[in-house]
Amino acid sequence: MSFYAEPAFFILLVPIVVIAMILGMREKPLGRYGLAVSVIMVLLLFSRTPASLAFFVCYLIYSIALERFVLGLFRNENPRRIALYRCALALQIAPLAVYKVGVLFEPDFLGFIGISYITFKAVQVLIETRDGLIKSMGVLEYLYFLAFFPTITSGPILRSRKFVEDMNATRTRDEYLELLYRGAGWFMLGALYKFIGAAIGQWAMWFLPSVIGTATIGSAVMANIVYALAYTVYLFFDFAGYSHMAVGLGFALGIEVPRNFKAPFLATDIKDFWNRWHITLSIWLRDFVFMRFSSAALQRKWFSSSVTTACIGFIINMTLMGLWHGLTVDYLVYGIYHGLLLASCELMQHKWGFYKKHKRDRWFKVCSWAITMIAVIFGLALFSGQVFHNPLG
Amino acid sequence: MTTANIEERVIELLVDITGEEEIGDYREDDLFEEDVLDSLGAIELLVRIKEEFGVSIAPTELEREEMNSVNKIIDQVQQRL
Known part of the structure; x- marks a missing residue:
């Protein structure tokens, strides 16, 4: 299932958000529920690509092991901690680097959707552990942070300390409702951007240059300028639209996903x-x-x-x-x-x-x-x- | 080190980094909003604070809102001394 594109995805969001609302209005922390939902959604995301699912699961275990290793290094003040930390950081970046080189030679090189984004999150955790800003990280907390489904494919890129704070937060009913209300606004704006703004942009990209034609140098230059403008409109509405929806969905699950576009x-x-x-x-x-x-x-x-x-x-x-x-x-x-x-x-x-x-x-x-x-x-x-x-x- | 002493040294550092001689007179102003500090200025500040006071603040330890004015920067240094 592809996220934020197929009708099935949006239909599934209805029960997911309704249950989150019931929990939120009863003033329950939403962390465990969000983790459970994310596991199901990730299984659906990779339902047609079992090899990617296997890779993704291995990646999660691998990242959790690396984080525990680095936490241990600094907790026990290992004398070689800086050198070992650097090795761990290189190992954390390695799957993405191998994948990016691999796809140059073989377009179907094994990877998984979101590998680029998940790497940012995992690297942030290792660097901030080294900086002494992360002193502990539960396995489930880290798992949820990495697998949080609203942002898994294309961001916005979350920061772990804020994420863990949000997932464990107990909000009053009013606080949750306010968050939900703002989230609904973001989600609707995002849907408008993506399904109307981006669609118009995409249409303009192909239609307008074909009307102008490329018969003379002047018209070819004009057609290219119009194409570039239309592409800009398309990309902005497509990506900002997706990002706004991810922000809105995150809010409904009690996670204050950071904004990705601001005029x-x-x-x-x-x-x-x-x-x-x-x-x-x-x-x-x-x-x-x-x-x-x-x-x-x-x-x-x-x-x-x-x-x-x-x-x-x-x-x-x-x-x-x-x-x-x-x-x-x-x-x-x-x-x-x-x-x-x-x-x-x-x-x-x-x-x-x-x-x-x-x-x-x-x-x-x-x-x-x-x-x-x-x-x-x-x-x-x-x-x-x-x-x-x-x-x- | 007395409080007045720390304040004076932080302000001296800021004058040095930003080139704004009167920075000590606007201690509540948002230095990022006023274009007095930027990403590099912020990192220069952290490096110099470490050199001057031996206080180490990681680049992502503080949100911008926690160190965007002269007074807040003085506070952050004082808390760590």
Whole structure:
């Protein structure tokens, strides 16, 4: 069964949410119920792919074992804990890395849906265990965190400490109802985005360029611009729509799933854009790649200035973001492109006197917004493969 | 180390990182909202706090709302000393 697409999925949500409502209104914690429902939903998700199910189950056991190992290292102050922790971290990333390389050679290489997203969650747990922020993690808590069905396929990326707090929370009836009410709003907005907004975008992607035609250079350029615009509309409504539904469903189960999109097309610079687009991905990368790299670079004085550190950090961060989508030239270029955009933005904000003087002027903001939007839409044309594999022929 | 002493040293650190000489006069302002701190500024702050006070704060230990003003940063350092 595919989530958020088949009617069967939505029909199943009705009893799932009704039972959650009954429990929530009786002021019961929803953790155990959510775990039970997630197990059933995961079985349905993989019902047509038993090999993926087996891999997924092995992955869960493997991740739980790694987490227990790392917890033990730091609890017992093992003298070789840092080196062993690094090995555990490499082992946690290995299945995703092997899978991403594998699919390059064999499109049916064994994996499971959501392997990219689950890796983020597991890696966060290991890093925060090393940082001393996670001192204990029950097997069932970790299992539920990894297998939480509303976000299992494509995020938003959850953080374990907040998740465990939510799953064990006892809310009053009013608190639960308020959460449910907000969740219902998110879910309905998401459904509108996905089934109306994205559908219109997808229709426009194919219909409008075919009307314009590609007979002359002028019309071909126009058709490509229209296609890129329509793709942007489609991708936003499709992904934000899915994410909003996941947020809403999570709320009904008592988990405050973080928001993934916040009016990205109002962004006035590229940093602002990444604070509004696929937010949980960019914040994850900021916290666990950019900040770690910058911290090491600043402590060891690798670069002469902090602006250089930030620029290199952005390029590494975004290149990794690109490659995480897949090991292809399109994604690599997409990642480097955004790294360079962020680095340019950093340079502009710190080194350009004109920017400092005019950044609050209305005209400057409008120009900055327009340039940001063009850069974003071109970036998405790289992402979609439009630039390198001309879909319009 | 006295409270006044810690305050003074944290403010000195912040002036150094952000280049805003008057930062000590706006102790309740949201430094991220005002574009005074960004991701790199935040990490620089954590690195410098560790060097200056020997206090180690992991990058994801605090939410932004817990360290987004001069007073909150001073508080976080004081709690850990």
